[in-house]
Amino acid sequence: xxxxxxxxxxxxxxxxxxVVGVLTRRNALIVFMSVEMMLNSANLALVxxxxxxxxxxxxxxxxxxxxxxxxxxxxxxxxxxTIFRAKRTTDIDEINTLRG
Amino acid sequence: xxxxxxIVVLIPAFPLLGFLLNTFVIRNERQAGLLASAMVALxxxxxxxxxxxxxxxxxxxxxxxxAAEAKHHIDFVLWEWMTIGTFRVPFGLLFDQLTAxxxxxxxxxxxxxxxFSIGYMHxxxxxxxYFAYLNLFIVAMxxxxxxxxLLLLFLGWEGVGLCSFLLISHWFDRKSVPPxxxxxxxxxxxxxxxxxxxxxxxxxxxxxxxxxxTLTFYGQAxxxxxxxxxxxxxxxxxxxxxxxxxxxxLTLITLLMLVGVTGKSAQVPLxxxxxxxxxxxxxxxALIHAATMVTSxxxxxxxxxxxxxxxxxGTAPWVVGIGVLTALLAASAAVxxxxxxxxxxxxxxxQLGYMVAAVGMGAYVAGMFxxxxxxxxxxxxxxxxxxxxxxxxETQDMRRMGGLRAKMPTTFWTYMxxxxxxxxxxxxxxxxxxxxxxxxxFDTGSPLTGIVLIISSLLxxxxxxxxxxxxxxxxxxxxxxxxxxxxTGGMKIVLIILGVGAIIAGVMNLPGLHWxxxxxxxxxxxxxxxxxxxxxxxxxxxxxxxxxxMYGGWYLYARVLEAxxxxxxxxxxxxxxxxxxxxxxxxxxxxxFYSRVIVRGYRMLAGFLASVFDQQGIDGILVDGVGRVFxxxxxxxxRGQTGYIRNYAWVFFVGVVVLVGYFAFV
Numbered sequence: 001x002x003x004x005x006x007x008x009x010x011x012x013x014x015x016x017x018x019v020v021g022v023l024t025r026r027n028a029l030i031v032f033m034s035v036e037m038m039l040n041s042a043n044l045a046l047v048x049x050x051x052x053x054x055x056x057x058x059x060x061x062x063x064x065x066x067x068x069x070x071x072x073x074x075x076x077x078x079x080x081x082t083i084f085r086a087k088r089t090t091d092i093d094e095i096n097t098l099r100g
Numbered sequence: 101x102x103x104x105x106x107i108v109v110l111i112p113a114f115p116l117l118g119f120l121l122n123t124f125v126i127r128n129e130r131q132a133g134l135l136a137s138a139m140v141a142l143x144x145x146x147x148x149x150x151x152x153x154x155x156x157x158x159x160x161x162x163x164x165x166x167a168a169e170a171k172h173h174i175d176f177v178l179w180e181w182m183t184i185g186t187f188r189v190p191f192g193l194l195f196d197q198l199t200a201x202x203x204x205x206x207x208x209x210x211x212x213x214x215x216f217s218i219g220y221m222h223x224x225x226x227x228x229x230y231f232a233y234l235n236l237f238i239v240a241m242x243x244x245x246x247x248x249x250l251l252l253l254f255l256g257w258e259g260v261g262l263c264s265f266l267l268i269s270h271w272f273d274r275k276s277v278p279p280x281x282x283x284x285x286x287x288x289x290x291x292x293x294x295x296x297x298x299x300x301x302x303x304x305x306x307x308x309x310x311x312x313x314t315l316t317f318y319g320q321a322x323x324x325x326x327x328x329x330x331x332x333x334x335x336x337x338x339x340x341x342x343x344x345x346x347x348x349x350l351t352l353i354t355l356l357m358l359v360g361v362t363g364k365s366a367q368v369p370l371x372x373x374x375x376x377x378x379x380x381x382x383x384x385x386a387l388i389h390a391a392t393m394v395t396s397x398x399x400x401x402x403x404x405x406x407x408x409x410x411x412x413x414g415t416a417p418w419v420v421g422i423g424v425l426t427a428l429l430a431a432s433a434a435v436x437x438x439x440x441x442x443x444x445x446x447x448x449x450x451q452l453g454y455m456v457a458a459v460g461m462g463a464y465v466a467g468m469f470x471x472x473x474x475x476x477x478x479x480x481x482x483x484x485x486x487x488x489x490x491x492x493x494e495t496q497d498m499r500r501m502g503g504l505r506a507k508m509p510t511t512f513w514t515y516m517x518x519x520x521x522x523x524x525x526x527x528x529x530x531x532x533x534x535x536x537x538x539x540x541x542f543d544t545g546s547p548l549t550g551i552v553l554i555i556s557s558l559l560x561x562x563x564x565x566x567x568x569x570x571x572x573x574x575x576x577x578x579x580x581x582x583x584x585x586x587x588t589g590g591m592k593i594v595l596i597i598l599g600v601g602a603i604i605a606g607v608m609n610l611p612g613l614h615w616x617x618x619x620x621x622x623x624x625x626x627x628x629x630x631x632x633x634x635x636x637x638x639x640x641x642x643x644x645x646x647x648x649x650m651y652g653g654w655y656l657y658a659r660v661l662e663a664x665x666x667x668x669x670x671x672x673x674x675x676x677x678x679x680x681x682x683x684x685x686x687x688x689x690x691x692x693f694y695s696r697v698i699v700r701g702y703r704m705l706a707g708f709l710a711s712v713f714d715q716q717g718i719d720g721i722l723v724d725g726v727g728r729v730f731x732x733x734x735x736x737x738x739r740g741q742t743g744y745i746r747n748y749a750w751v752f753f754v755g756v757v758v759l760v761g762y763f764a765f766v
Contacts, residue, residue, distance in 0.1 A: 022749050031745075096743030 007048030014041035028080055028090040032073075039069050104153045105174045108195040110146035111203060112246065114139045115238040122232035129227040133218035136231035140214050140238055144207035150174070151200050158622075172196065172622040175248050175320055189315060194248035198623040201468065201616070202245040202399055205475045206392050210238050212594045213387040216483050219591040220383050220490060230270060230381070237263035241392050245399060249316040249326075250305050253400070257301065257364065260393045265291045267388060268380040277379050278496040279439040286376040293373035297363015304356035311337060311349045317403065328406050354407050354415035357400060358422070365397030367456055368426045371449045372691050378441040382489060385441060386482030390448045391475040398452070398471050401459040405624060409462050419460025424552050427453030429688055431559035435566065436671065436685040439496050440485045443567050446687070447522065448478055450556060454537050457553065463540035464624045465609070465617050470533035472616075473605045477521035477529055480598035484515035487587040487595065488571060492580045498570040499667045500578035507584045510592050512572050514599035519568050521602040523561035523650045526643045532606035535639040536629075542638065543629060554642055561646040565653025570665070573658035577667060611635070 014037055021034030043062045050058030084090055118139030126132045154174055173196030181191040195203075214234060221227050240259025247253035269287035276282055309315060311334045312327040319325040337349045361367060366374040377389045388394070401408055401419065408416060427450045434446035451474050458467035489496055491508055505512045521528035524535065534557060541550035576582040586592070609616035617628035657665070661672045674681045686692060 019753060023746055023753065092745045095745070099741060099743030 004048050004052040008045055011041045011045040011048065014038075014044065026091050026093050028083070028092050028095075031092060032076055032080070035076075036069065036073070039065060104149075105157075105176050105195075107146060107153055108150045108174055108176050108193050108246070109178065111143050111150060111195075111207070112193070112239050112242040114143040114146065115235045115242070119232050119235040119239060122228055122235060126228055129222070129224075130218075132228040132231040133214070133221070136235050137211060137214040137218065139235060140207055140211040143238065143242070144204075144211050147200070147203045147207050150195050150203075154195060154197070154200065173199075173318065175318065177248075177320065181252070187309070187313065189249055189251050190320070191252065192248035192316075192320070193246045194317065195246060196623050197620050198399075198402060198468070199245050201472060201620070203242065205472055206238065206241050206245065209391045209475055209479045209598075210241075210387055212597060213383050213391075213479060213483065215590050216386075216486070216594040217381075217383040219587065219589060220486055221381065224381075225273075226270070230267070233263055233266045233270075234384075234387070237267070237388060237393070241396070244396050248318070249314075250308065251315050253403075254301060254305065257360075257396065258298065260388070260396065261291065261294045261298070261364070264294075264377065264388050264393060267384040268377050270381055270384065271379070278494070279442065281376050281379040283379040286373075286379040290373040290377050293370050294363045297360045297370055300356045300359025300363070304353050304360065307349065307353045307356060311353075328404065331406050331410055348413065350407060350410055350413040351415055354404075354413045355418070357404065357407075358415060358419060361397030361400060361419075361456065362422060363397075364400075365394050365452050365456060366426075366449050367397070367422050367453065368429060369690060371426060371430065372687070372694060374449055375442050375445040375687070378439070378445050382441065382482060382486035385445070386479045386486065389445065390478040390482050394448065394452055395455065395471045395475065398455040398459055398467055401456070402464045402468055402624065405459070405462075405464050408459070416460050416462065420457050420549060421460075423453045423455070423457025423460055424549050424556075425453070426450065427457065427556040428552050428559075431556040431563070432684045433687040435559055435563045436673070436681055438498055438671070440488065440498050440501070440567070440571065441482070441496060443498075443563060444478070444481055444485060447481075447560065447563065450560060451478065451522070453556070454534060454553065457549065458537040458540060461540055461544050461549075463537065463544065463626075463629075465620055465626050465628070466533065466536040466540050468620065468624075469609045469616050470530075470537055472608065473521070473529035473533040473602075476598060476605045477518045477602035480514060480518040480595065480602050481522065483591075483595055483598065484511055484518060487511040487591055488515075488584075490587055490591075491584045492578075495578060495580045497667065498567065499665055499669070501571045501576070501581045502574040502578075502665075503572070503576045504581060504584055505572040508586045510586060510595060514595040515572070516568060517599045517602050519564040519650075521605075523564045524557055524643060524646045525561075525650065526639075527603075527606065529602050529605035531639075531643055532609065532611075535635075535642055536609070536611075538642060539635045539638055540629065554645070557642060557646055558649040561650035562653040565650035565655075566657045569654045569656075569658035569662075573654070574662045574665075577665070 018034045018036075018038035018041060021037065022031050025031050025034065043065055046058040046062050046065070050056065050062075080090065083095060087095060089095075118136050121135060122132050126135060157174065158172070173194060175192055175194050177190040177192035179191050181189045183189075214231070217231070217234065221230055224230065237260060240256045240263055242256070244253055244256025244260060247256060265287045268290055269284045271277060272284045272287075274283055305315060308327055312330055314324060314327050316324075316326040317328050319329060331350065334349050338346050339349050339352060340346055341352060362370045374389055374394065378385050380389075407413060408419065430446045430449035430453060434443050434450060437443045437446060451470070455467045455470050455474070458464075458470060488501070488504065488508065488511060491511070492501065492504070495501060517528065521530040524530045538550055538553050538557065541553055576584075587595075607613075607615075611631045614628040617626065620626070664672045671681065683689065
């Protein structure tokens, strides 16, 4: 039996990698994948605690997160395709039209 | 018979109908003139019918003492105008003896002037509009004299002011009319001067409302008593009026009303608008600025005589003083004028001074008597001058006239009648009314008042002598005067009717008969002054002096100085009297004072407000300043908006960390 704290530590590490990826990478696809990684790290923490407390609540929540993440991916990729068509780039530093 | 009281509604209804038809339907000069005249004539007939109804009420009520007391006037309430708590203003038409004589003058003389206008305004650019305004004026004037409360009176008061404005500026497209007045500016001047007086009227109404809670003159059947019947309640009440100190409420009300009178009736110090009001068409000058509108101040004092003659008010000496001063100043100014209408304008101001002085002395009947006779003969004189102006192709400068006696015989004879009546020569109308005022001055006022009035009367006779000499005698001094032609048709008939009126109007109140005295007695409650031999001598002396003065004026300008009068040159009198003559010509500098001090001061203040206060204060600090504050704040914050997603994500992340940290550890 793997101790729960290992799962939590792994989840935290994955989340931190995701955050760093979002904040530092310039390729929109990588940023996107980093976001997915953060979501999955949260899923990992949820199923770990569900196993720890022998409760189905956490697992059910994971299904919801996966569903929402799938929808988000669909919308996000569509946006990316549109941006690429308009700008011919996926570098998010080039996409700064909101600059004040 | 009492159910016939609705007839009084017809008096203002006819001219109102005429106004509406002329405004919305009629587009033809001839129809407009005929319709307007017919409507005023019908109004005149309705006035006569109303007088008969009033008379029958009198007879019916004579049996029972109490009924006679209650029913000495008709008060026909059309509807409740406004009701605010206990304050009620009915839209009611009052018809009593005082209203009756005023309405006769307004519709009678007014109707004649309408008829005259048909000829005079022939070929004008805007005749329909002219007649519509003329009818509207009659309506407003009738509301003024028929209102049964001060607010309805004020509606008429403002209405006649509006019509005066509209008709003075009838030729608004002309840059200048003789003698160098701009019609639109003259109209604005009249309006503004009247506004000063109207402010006094408004304040007087507020004071009456504050102290008595009602604005109706007399009580209605089953209603509360009017304020004129309740003055005794507040007679000794004292109010504090700031820097002016303490005064009784009656003094305050009557003084404020007096301000209104000086505006509307062209008294010192607000008379300056009336001479300039001559920029309007001459029949308008006859109707509004001589016969009717300007007398409404006299009517106001007569209507409120219980306030003015109450000893607690103490305003009477002021009224007399203003009237006498106006009479003298304006008479002296009239002597020196060249413009035929300006002479008559100053003469009107002077005669209004007589009336105001008379009502100030408590001689209300004498004041009303002079108002009526003056309405007739001054209308005659103005229409006569209109006929002269018409016949000499818009010549108004008397230096360009002369020798019109033979060319315009009807105008000449009727004008002479008017001039003699105005000068107060026996037995013309002005003699009876003016001498009654002078006699009253010696009777009740100080001898000084009487002497000043006699001097003004002599000046009046002198300037009329000068005027007829300049216009009708001598040789024509201008090509237009050379080829003058007599007026035609209706205009001539109107002049003759008014001429007959100016001869016989004195019959109204002959000494000994006192018809007007006894007719107005139910309203004014004034006993006719007893006739004494001293008064007879006084009247004889005054009329002899006036005759001599008029002959002197005529002799000087028709015989002695005739050769020295040339167009564009100063009067010979200027050489002898110099600065005094010039001062009189400028009406003793009232206009100069207003333009130098008030108008210029106002312009400077307006200039300061426009170019400094508005542009730098309002625009600079308030409008632009607020914008600049937000602009600089925005340029501070816009640096945070880089457009890089990373930065937003970073802020987001830090925020989450801070919040989670806050909830987890604090």
